[in-house]
Amino acid sequence: MMKIKEIESQIVEEFDNFDDWMDKYTYLIEMGKSLPLIENEFKIDNNLISGCQSKVWLHASYENGKVIFTADSDAIITKGIINLLIRIFSNQAPDDIINADLNFISEIGLQEHLSPTRSNGLLSMIKQMKLYALVFKTKMQNQ
Amino acid sequence: MNFDVNKIRKDFPILSQKIYGNPLVYLDNAASTQKPAIVIDTISKYYSGQNSNVHRGVHYLSMMATEAFENARKNIADFINAENSNELIFTSGTTESINLVAHSFGRKFISEGDNIIISTMEHHSNIVPWQILCEEKNAKLSVIPINEEGEIDFEAFGKRLNEKTGLVAITHVSNALGTVNPIKKIIDLAHSFDVPVLIDGAQGISHFKVDVSELDCDFYCFSAHKMFGPMGIGALYGKEKYLEKMLPYKAGGEMIEKVTFEKTTFNKLPFKFEAGTPNVAGVLGFNAAINYLKELSIEKTSAYESELFKYATIALQEIEGLRIIGTAKEKISIISFLIGDIHPFDAGTIIDKTGIAVRTGHHCAEPLMDRFQIPGTIRASFVFYNTKEEVDSLVKSIIMVKNMFE
Numbered sequence: 001m002m003k004i005k006e007i008e009s010q011i012v013e014e015f016d017n018f019d020d021w022m023d024k025y026t027y028l029i030e031m032g033k034s035l036p037l038i039e040n041e042f043k044i045d046n047n048l049i050s051g052c053q054s055k056v057w058l059h060a061s062y063e064n065g066k067v068i069f070t071a072d073s074d075a076i077i078t079k080g081i082i083n084l085l086i087r088i089f090s091n092q093a094p095d096d097i098i099n100a101d102l103n104f105i106s107e108i109g110l111q112e113h114l115s116p117t118r119s120n121g122l123l124s125m126i127k128q129m130k131l132y133a134l135v136f137k138t139k140m141q142n143q
Numbered sequence: 144m145n146f147d148v149n150k151i152r153k154d155f156p157i158l159s160q161k162i163y164g165n166p167l168v169y170l171d172n173a174a175s176t177q178k179p180a181i182v183i184d185t186i187s188k189y190y191s192g193q194n195s196n197v198h199r200g201v202h203y204l205s206m207m208a209t210e211a212f213e214n215a216r217k218n219i220a221d222f223i224n225a226e227n228s229n230e231l232i233f234t235s236g237t238t239e240s241i242n243l244v245a246h247s248f249g250r251k252f253i254s255e256g257d258n259i260i261i262s263t264m265e266h267h268s269n270i271v272p273w274q275i276l277c278e279e280k281n282a283k284l285s286v287i288p289i290n291e292e293g294e295i296d297f298e299a300f301g302k303r304l305n306e307k308t309g310l311v312a313i314t315h316v317s318n319a320l321g322t323v324n325p326i327k328k329i330i331d332l333a334h335s336f337d338v339p340v341l342i343d344g345a346q347g348i349s350h351f352k353v354d355v356s357e358l359d360c361d362f363y364c365f366s367a368h369k370m371f372g373p374m375g376i377g378a379l380y381g382k383e384k385y386l387e388k389m390l391p392y393k394a395g396g397e398m399i400e401k402v403t404f405e406k407t408t409f410n411k412l413p414f415k416f417e418a419g420t421p422n423v424a425g426v427l428g429f430n431a432a433i434n435y436l437k438e439l440s441i442e443k444t445s446a447y448e449s450e451l452f453k454y455a456t457i458a459l460q461e462i463e464g465l466r467i468i469g470t471a472k473e474k475i476s477i478i479s480f481l482i483g484d485i486h487p488f489d490a491g492t493i494i495d496k497t498g499i500a501v502r503t504g505h506h507c508a509e510p511l512m513d514r515f516q517i518p519g520t521i522r523a524s525f526v527f528y529n530t531k532e533e534v535d536s537l538v539k540s541i542i543m544v545k546n547m548f549e
Binding site: 021022025026029053054055074075076077078 | 163485486487488489492493496503504518519547548
C-alpha cells in the first residue's frame with residue numbers, strides 16, 4: 001500500500017498536466033463520476049457532514065489496523081474532491097491519517113475550497129475523517 | 144431610453160475589475176449591491192474631516208456631525224415619505240430592524256394564544272425572530288402557503304387573519320424568487336382586522352418607489368447595503384403610535400432622558416431605540432446612496448431594470464433544460480434557476496470561474512426550498528448597472544456548465 005505522501009505526489013503530478021482551470025475541473029468531475037459507491041445503508045442522515053452546501057455522506061470502518069472510508073455527495077465536484085480524499089486516506093493507519101498535512105490541496109490549486117466561506121465541506125470532511133481515525137486509534141488503545 | 148448604463152457603471156469603481164482574467168459580471172445584487180464613488184468618498188471624507196460623536200459635544204465638529212446625521216435622517220425619512228422623521232430609526236440593517244420589532248413590539252403587544260402571520264417565502268431573518276417570540280409568549284406562527292409559481296395564496300391569508308392575530312410580517316420582494324407581494328392588499332385586509340403589518344423591504348426599496356404613507360404599513364425594514372449604501376447600517380420605519388408604546392430594545396447611552404440608580408426614564412423618539420454611539424459614517428454613506436438614487440431617478444432605473452429583467456428571463460428560458468423557480472406574474476430583478484439535474488453548487492463553482500458572481504444555495508430561505516423540494520438554486524440578481532452583454536455572458540457560462548456536466 002502506498003503511503004499518504006506518495007499518493008499526494010501522485011495526485012499533484014496528475015494535476016500538473018492541466019494548464020487551465022477548465023481541464024482541472026473536468027478532471028474533478030470525472031473523478032466525481034468514478035467515485036466508488038457507498039453502501040446504501042450508510043447513506044443516512046447520521047452520516048451527513050454538516051456545513052456543506054451540497055450533501056456529503058461519510059462512512060468509516062476499521063479493518064486490520066486500517067481505516068476504510070466510503071462517501072457520497074449530491075454534487076459532482078464535491079464527489080471529485082471526496083474521491084481524492086478517499087484515495088489518500090482510505091486504507092491507511094489512524095496515525096498516518098491524523099498526522100497528514102495535506103499540502104497537495106494548495107499544490108493542485110484547490111485551496112479556495114478550503115476556505116470556510118465556500119461551505120462545500122472539504123474542511124469539514126477532512127476534520128471528520130481525522131476524527132474517525134482518532135476514534136479508531138483510541139478504541140484500539142483501550143482494548 | 145434616456146439611460147446611459149455605461150456612464151453609470153463608471154460611478155462604481157469595483158465594476159471595472161477583472162476576476163480570474165475575465166471582466167467581473169456582478170449578478171449577486173440581491174445579496175449586496177456595489178457602492179458608487181460618492182458613497183465611498185462620503186465615508187472617507189467623514190473620517191478625514193468630520194469625525195466626532197453626535198448629540199453630545201458642544202464643540203464645532205460634534206455639532207456639524209450631529210447636523211449631518213439628523214439631516215440624513217430627515218432625507219431618508221422623506222425618501223420613503225414618512226410623515227415624521229422621528230419614525231425613522233437607524234439600525235444595523237433589516238435583520239436588526241425586524242429583531243427590534245420582535246423584541247419591543249412583541250413584548251408589549253403579543254400575548255399567549257395570539258398568532259403571528261408570515262409567508263412561506265420569508266428570509267430566515269423574517270422567520271426566526273417570530274419563532275423565538277412565539278415560543279417565549281406561547282403564541283402561534285401561522286404560515287401563508289404559496290402556489291407553484293411562487294405567489295402567496297391570498298385567500299389562505301384571509302382565512303388566517305382573526306382577532307387573535309397580533310402581527311403580519313411579510314416580505315415586499317422575495318429574495319429567493321423575485322416575487323413582488325401584493326403588500327397594499329395585504330396591509331388593507333390586515334388593517335380591517337386592526338392587525339398591524341411589518342414589511343421586510345430589503346429587496347424592494349432599491350428597485351421601486353416605496354411610499355410608507357400611501358402603503359400605510361406599520362413597520363418597514365430595509366438595509367443600506369442592498370441599495371448602494373454601506374454595510375452595517377439600515378433603518379426601521381415605524382408608526383409613531385406603536386413606537387411610542389414600545390419599550391427600548393437596547394439600553395445604554397443616548398436612549399435615556401434621566402438616569403438615577405432608582406429609576407431611568409427614556410429619551411423621546413427616535414433616540415429611545417438608538418442606544419450607544421451610532422454608525423455616523425454609515426448613516427452619511429446611506430444618505431449619499433439615497434441622494435445618488437434620487438439623482439438617477441428611481442422611475443428611470445426601474446424602467447431600465449424591468450427591460451433588462453425581461454431580456455434576461457427570455458435569454459435564460461431559451462437554454463434547454465433550464466428551469467426557473469418562481470414564475471410569479473409580479474416579479475422583479477431576481478431569477479432563481481436550476482440547470483437540468485446539475486447541483487447548484489457544481490454550477491456555481493464553474494460560473495464563478497468565468498468571472499460571474501451569482502449566488503447558489505438556499506438563500507437563507509430553507510422552508511421555501513423545502514416547499515419546492517429542491518436543494519437550492521442558482522440566483523442571478525440584477526440592478527441598473529447590469530447590462531444585456533452581462534446577461535449574454537451568463538448565458539454562455541451556463542452553456543459551458545451544461546457541456547461540462549451533461
